Amino acid sequence: MTASQSKNELSEEFKNLKYILTSSMRTKLLLALYNNSKNLDELRNELKKPSATILHGLKELENINLVKKVQKYYKLTSNGYLLTTNLIKLIDNWYSINKSKEFWDSHYLKDIPDEVLKNIYLLKDAQYINSTTSDLSNAFTNYINQMTNAKKLKIILPIYSENHFKQMIKLLNGDKLESLELIVSEPILYSIKRNDFFNNALIKHKKVRINTIKMNIKVFLTCSEDFMALSLFFKDGHYDDSQILIAKDKNALRWANNLFEYYC
The missing domain is CATH 1.10.10.10 (Winged helix-like DNA-binding domain superfamily/Winged helix DNA-binding domain)
Known part of the structure; x- marks a missing residue:
C-alpha cells in the first residue's frame, strides 16, 4: 500500500x-x-x-x-x-483529556509515544493532584504515600533528585519492597554514581536493576502492582513537581506498564 x-x-x-x-x-x-x-x-x-x-x-x-x-x-x-x-x-479519550486538561495542556508530551498516547482513555479514572501556595508539597506527598506499601516498583527517572533517592533507599531498606527497576539516562546514572552514598545505597543495592538509555526522557513514571503515578515537564523543558496523575485501576496500570516497557 x-x-x-x-x-x-x-x-x-x-x-x-x-x-x-x-x-x-x-x-x-x-x-x-x-x-x-x-x-x-x-x-x-x-x-x-x-x-x-x-x-x-x-x-x-x-x-x-x-x-x-x-x-x-x-x-x-x-x-x-x-x-x-x-x-x-474516542469518547473516553476526550473525557480523559478534559478531566485533567490542566495537566495535559501545560506539559511536554512528545516523549510519550503515539501508540501509548492514543490510549490515554485508559487514564480516565486517574486523579489529578496539584500543589497549592498553601501546600507546595501536596503532589510529592501524595506520591510518596502511594509508594509506601509497594512490593515492586518500576520507575522512569528523568531527574536527579535527592528527595526521591532518599525515599527509594528508605523503601529498599524496609521489609516490603522486593525490587526496584529504574530507567535512567546515562548522564543521570553518572551523576548518581558520583555520590558515594547514593551509589552504594541505591545503585549497588541487590534489589535494584538499572536500565540506561542515551536520551533524556521528559517523563517521570512510577508503577507498582497497585498504583501508577505520572508527572511531566513544562514545555520549556523544566520538570514540574507540582502536578501529578495518580491511579489505581487496572486500565491505568496497563497504560503505565506499556509506557515503561516501551522505554525498557
Whole structure:
C-alpha cells in the first residue's frame, strides 16, 4: 500500500466518522446497540425519542452497513461493532483529556509515544493532584504515600533528585519492597554514581536493576502492582513537581506498564 492510498483510506474513514458524529441520533443508536440487539420499543424507551426519528436514524445506519435488522431486532454489523468500539475509545479519550486538561495542556508530551498516547482513555479514572501556595508539597506527598506499601516498583527517572533517592533507599531498606527497576539516562546514572552514598545505597543495592538509555526522557513514571503515578515537564523543558496523575485501576496500570516497557 502506498502512502497516497493510506492517506485516501484515512480520509474516507474520517468522512464516515464525521457522518456519525454530526448526528447525535446516529451516535446514540450505535452506542445503544453495542452490547445487545434491540427492537424498536426498547430503543424508543431507552432513547426517549419518537419511533419516526429512531427509524430514520436506523435506516441511515443500514444504508452504510453499520446496522442490520434481523426479524424485529436491530443489531450492529461487524463494521458497526468495530466503528462503535473505536467511537467509545474516542469518547473516553476526550473525557480523559478534559478531566485533567490542566495537566495535559501545560506539559511536554512528545516523549510519550503515539501508540501509548492514543490510549490515554485508559487514564480516565486517574486523579489529578496539584500543589497549592498553601501546600507546595501536596503532589510529592501524595506520591510518596502511594509508594509506601509497594512490593515492586518500576520507575522512569528523568531527574536527579535527592528527595526521591532518599525515599527509594528508605523503601529498599524496609521489609516490603522486593525490587526496584529504574530507567535512567546515562548522564543521570553518572551523576548518581558520583555520590558515594547514593551509589552504594541505591545503585549497588541487590534489589535494584538499572536500565540506561542515551536520551533524556521528559517523563517521570512510577508503577507498582497497585498504583501508577505520572508527572511531566513544562514545555520549556523544566520538570514540574507540582502536578501529578495518580491511579489505581487496572486500565491505568496497563497504560503505565506499556509506557515503561516501551522505554525498557
